[in-house]
Amino acid sequence: MGFLYSQFLVTPKYPTESFAGQIIIVTGSNVGLGREAARHFSLLAVRHIASGEKAKQSIEESTGRTGVSFAERASKLPRIDVLLENAGIATRIFSLAENHERTITVNVISTFMLGLLLLPKLKATAKEIPTAKPHWTIVSSGVHAWTNLPEWKSSNTFEALDDEKNARMEVRYPTSKLLEVLVVREIAPRLADSGVILNMLNPGLCHSELAREEGWGLWFMKLVLARTTEVGSRTLVAAATVGDESHGAYMTDGKVNNAALGAFVTSEDGEKAQKKVWTELKGILEKIQPGTTSSF
Template sequence: MSAASPSVLLGFLYSQFFVKPPYPTHSWAGKTVIVTGSNVGLGLEAARHFARLGAQKVILGVRNLEKGETARKSIIETTGCSDETVEVWQLDLSTYDSVKAFAKRVEGLQRLDAIVENAGIATDRFVAAESGEEMTIATNVIATFLLALLVLPKLKETAHRFNTRPHLVIVSSEVHFLTDFPERKAVGPSENLLASLSDKSKARMHDRYNVSKLLEVLACRQIVEDHMRPGYPVILNFVNPGLCHSELGREMGFGFYLFKLAVARTTEVGSRTLVHAASAGEESHGQYLSDARVSEPADLVKSEEGREVQKRVWRELSERLEQIQPGIMGNF
């Protein structure tokens, strides 16, 4: 992991202490929204906002159904929405079959106006997922984009049927500024960069979460460039909620806990950025959002070298997605 430049660090601290994203007021009346990883933390508070703002259906995509039901009851009690508004659906991003099953249920919805892909993990331990890939990459990158592409047809159908502009929101992070992604140079052009990240003997797990968030940024940008040009019926953006109090990073040690205690935003304040991204306009399409506005991503992302890495990452990721679900690239 590369050390943050003084300007990046100062920008982070200024944002944490002096910027407060606006309280969401945009109506969601009659609309359906999915929030993944929504039994706790940012996802739960974002789902609570959507219910408060009148959404007809709020679907909580969660790994633990019991915790999801507790979250559902909390949302109903605090917002006064009807029992039918909030639904709890099983979703475990560590297994691609679970993602496919979840997406199959989405096909049965009358409409889908937004999906906020908030679920993810942060760990410094190497664990192999069911697929054999390292868990952080499998969850935060491969499964996240597998779900995105599988629900894209429903988002497009909603756009055409209801004359609206649905949103596909990837919850990324400003930590993508903190890695120089040395793997990009260590793996030759004839080798698979994405697959190399699952080599336990070479894994730099202290930097893995940062890398996963960088890969999300790169993939989103290339998707828009290759498949979702301006005017596409679905808006894709990727959002940084800032450092917030949540269960993310609970495995990162006591030092990180103390840092969060001193600097983190409240969970509710952080969740406002997710709700903003799900209703942001055309100007947000293909863009990195931070503090509820379009912002510049890391210098590496914007560099010429970054553009080449971006193309490589998306090429390899799209090939992997085709292996998991043949024909998925046709969903664009």
């Protein structure tokens, strides 16, 4: 009911804040919600600068390694006011990228890799520029509530997710979005005194290029229910401008609303899973780039 209410009756407010003088990074801003959010910010941080480069896209480009070199360049910026991590994929086709199932690599590992690599710059911005309120914002989804992540009970969650034979690809995208929620909740308290606001959001069902493989069912559902990409993107901008009350929190319809989190997230098991997946993710990130997780 909450979903239908939001889709039919709630229109997130048009952003009016000024971002003059700020440096804002929006990942995945060549199409979809990222592009519309970037239009609002009037800034772009596209992965493919020249359109011809799109053809060169490869699995290797889409991994943590790209994130590392991008982060190296971005960390030389004089300030970062907003890191809006929007890039994501939804697929039911199992494939590996950088040793992990691709959805997990793109939506989870690369997202936190880039965020943690840029955290020192976000923290420095908060410390050195009195008027700045840096935001590290992650675009999650309401579908995080569609799974209870049974894999967390295996000896290693990420290894279980990488096991093609047992992969539940029908809920892989929700699984990746749940992992984002769990990790944000686990690490946010460590940033409490940093001056950096870490939050996450659900844009609602929106028109975009996402889930292009899903077929007529989703196409029809979007036709009836989906927000335009521009309206959806307002929720991204809202999360990138909201105050301290959003730290560690989940936003939906452009407002902080932890009550909209899936029941698993706040359950006893969810809290245990949260700690376990963070410990495991830390290991993966440190293996890719030693020191990544030492910036708290």
